[in-house]
Amino acid sequence: MDLTIRIIFNMLNTLDLRDKEGAYLDHLPRPKAASEPPIEAVKEIVTQVRLRGDAALTEYTQRFDGVEIERFEVSRDEMQLAYDNLEPALREALEVAAEAIAGYYELELHEDREYHHNGLVVQQLTIPVSVAGCYVPGGKARYPSSVLMTAIPARVAGVEEVILCVPPQSDGTVDAATLAAAHIASVDHLYKVGGAQAIAAMAYGTKSIRRADVIVGPGNVYVSQAKREVSNVVGIPTSYAGPSEVVVIADNTVHAKWAVMDLIVQAEHGPDGLAWLITWDEDLAERAPRLAEKLLANSPRQDETLATLSEGGYVVLVRDFQQALDVSNAIAPEHLEIMSTKYEKMIPLIRNAGAVFLGPYAAASVGDYMAGPSHVLPTNGTARFASALSVVDFQKRVHAIEVSKSAMKALAPHLSAIAQSEGLWAHAMSASIRVEK
Numbered sequence: 001m002d003l004t005i006r007i008i009f010n011m012l013n014t015l016d017l018r019d020k021e022g023a024y025l026d027h028l029p030r031p032k033a034a035s036e037p038p039i040e041a042v043k044e045i046v047t048q049v050r051l052r053g054d055a056a057l058t059e060y061t062q063r064f065d066g067v068e069i070e071r072f073e074v075s076r077d078e079m080q081l082a083y084d085n086l087e088p089a090l091r092e093a094l095e096v097a098a099e100a101i102a103g104y105y106e107l108e109l110h111e112d113r114e115y116h117h118n119g120l121v122v123q124q125l126t127i128p129v130s131v132a133g134c135y136v137p138g139g140k141a142r143y144p145s146s147v148l149m150t151a152i153p154a155r156v157a158g159v160e161e162v163i164l165c166v167p168p169q170s171d172g173t174v175d176a177a178t179l180a181a182a183h184i185a186s187v188d189h190l191y192k193v194g195g196a197q198a199i200a201a202m203a204y205g206t207k208s209i210r211r212a213d214v215i216v217g218p219g220n221v222y223v224s225q226a227k228r229e230v231s232n233v234v235g236i237p238t239s240y241a242g243p244s245e246v247v248v249i250a251d252n253t254v255h256a257k258w259a260v261m262d263l264i265v266q267a268e269h270g271p272d273g274l275a276w277l278i279t280w281d282e283d284l285a286e287r288a289p290r291l292a293e294k295l296l297a298n299s300p301r302q303d304e305t306l307a308t309l310s311e312g313g314y315v316v317l318v319r320d321f322q323q324a325l326d327v328s329n330a331i332a333p334e335h336l337e338i339m340s341t342k343y344e345k346m347i348p349l350i351r352n353a354g355a356v357f358l359g360p361y362a363a364a365s366v367g368d369y370m371a372g373p374s375h376v377l378p379t380n381g382t383a384r385f386a387s388a389l390s391v392v393d394f395q396k397r398v399h400a401i402e403v404s405k406s407a408m409k410a411l412a413p414h415l416s417a418i419a420q421s422e423g424l425w426a427h428a429m430s431a432s433i434r435v436e437k
Contacts, residue, residue: 167194
C-alpha cells in the first residue's frame with residue numbers, strides 16, 4: 001500500500017493517514033535495522049566467543065572499541081572508589097533512583113502458594129536463578145541508570161550473583177558514574193567487554209567471565225541479535241530490547257515544544273530508533289519540524305538525533321484520537337506518551353506499549369530514571385506480547401507435589417486409565433503398585 005511520505009528539512013518525515021482505511025496499519029514504515037538484523041555477522045561473533053573465549057573477546061574489543069584490555073574484570077574496590085569520589089549531586093540522584101526501583105520491584109514479590117485437595121498438596125515454589133547477566137551500553141556514552149534498572153530487579157528477585165558487562169571507553173576504563181551505580185546495585189562482577197561478544201561470553205562463559213542463567217539489558221541491533229542467537233542456552237526475556245522508540249500522541253491542549261522535545265529525548269540515543277508524533281491538530285503537525293530544527297540547534301548529540309529522525313522520525317496526521325491509538329497500537333512502541341489534558345478517555349484504547357506516560361508532565365525521561373519500573377522495555381513491536389523487565393525474568397516457577405496415601409488410593413484408577421490409553425504401562429503401574437494390598 002502506498003503511504004505518501006515527504007522529508008522536511010532532511011530531519012522529520014510526514015505521514016497523512018486521515019483518509020486511510022482497511023489494512024494500512026500493516027504497512028506503516030519501520031526503521032530498516034529493525035527488519036534487517038546483522039544475522040551472519042553476529043553468528044560469527046557468537047561462534048568465535050563460544051569456541052575461543054577470552055582470546056576472541058580480546059580481538060573483538062580491540063576491533064570494535066579500539067582498546068586492548070589485559071584484564072576484563074573491574075574490582076569491587078574500583079566501584080567503591082568511584083562511588084566515594086562521585087559528584088555528590090549525581091551520587092544522591094543515583095541513590096534516590098535505586099530506592100525507587102527497589103521499592104517498585106518489591107511489590108512484585110508474593111508468598112509461595114499451596115493448593116490442597118483431598119490429601120494432595122501442590123506448592124508453587126518461586127526460585128531465583130543463580131547468576132544474572134546484565135548488559136549496559138557504554139563506550140561513547142554512559143548509562144549508569146541502566147545498571148540500576150537491570151541489577152536491582154535481579155537483586156530484589158533473590159539472585160545470588162549479578163554480573164555486568166559494559167563496553168570499555170577509549171582508554172580502556174569504565175566511567176566513574178557507571179562504576180558507582182554498580183556499587184549501589186551491589187554488582188558482584190563487572191567486566192569491560194561489550195557488543196555481541198559480551199552476550200556470547202555471558203551465555204557460554206569464558207576463562208574470565210562467569211556463565212549466566214539469564215541475560216538482560218538494552219543494546220544495539222548486534223546485542224539484540226546476539227541474544228536471539230544464544231536463547232537456546234540461556235534465559236532471554238521475551239522482549240526485544242533494541243534501539244529506542246517513542247510515540248507521542250499530542251493535541252492542542254499541551255505545549256507543542258514539549259511534544260517535540262520528547263521526540264528528541266528518545267531519538268538522541270542514536271540510529272535505528274523510532275520517534276513518531278501523532279496528532280489530529282494540523283497546526284501542531286505543521287510546526288513540529290521547525291520546532292525540532294530549532295530545539296536541536298543546541299544539542300551536543302545532533303548527529304545521533306538526526307540519525308534517528310531522518311529515517312525513523314515522523315509527524316503523523318490522523319482523524320481523531322481513536323485513530324491515533326489505532327496507529328500507536330500497530331507500532332507497539334517502547335514508550336507511549338499521551339500528551340493531552342484529556343488523556344483519561346484514551347487510556348481504555350491502549351493495547352500495545354512498553355510503558356505509558358499520561359498527561360503533559362509525564363515525560364518519558366521520568367520513567368528512564370526515577371519512577372521505579374525498569375526502563376528496559378520491549379521494542380521493535382514486541383510490546384504486542386512482551387512486558388518491561390520484571391523480577392519474574394530472574395525467577396523460575398517450580399511446583400512441588402505431595403501425595404498422601406488416601407489421595408493416591410483415590411487417584412490411582414484415574415491415573416492408570418489415562419496412562420493405559422496412552423500405552424504407557426510403567427506410568428500406570430507406578431500408581432497401582434502403591435495401592436495394591
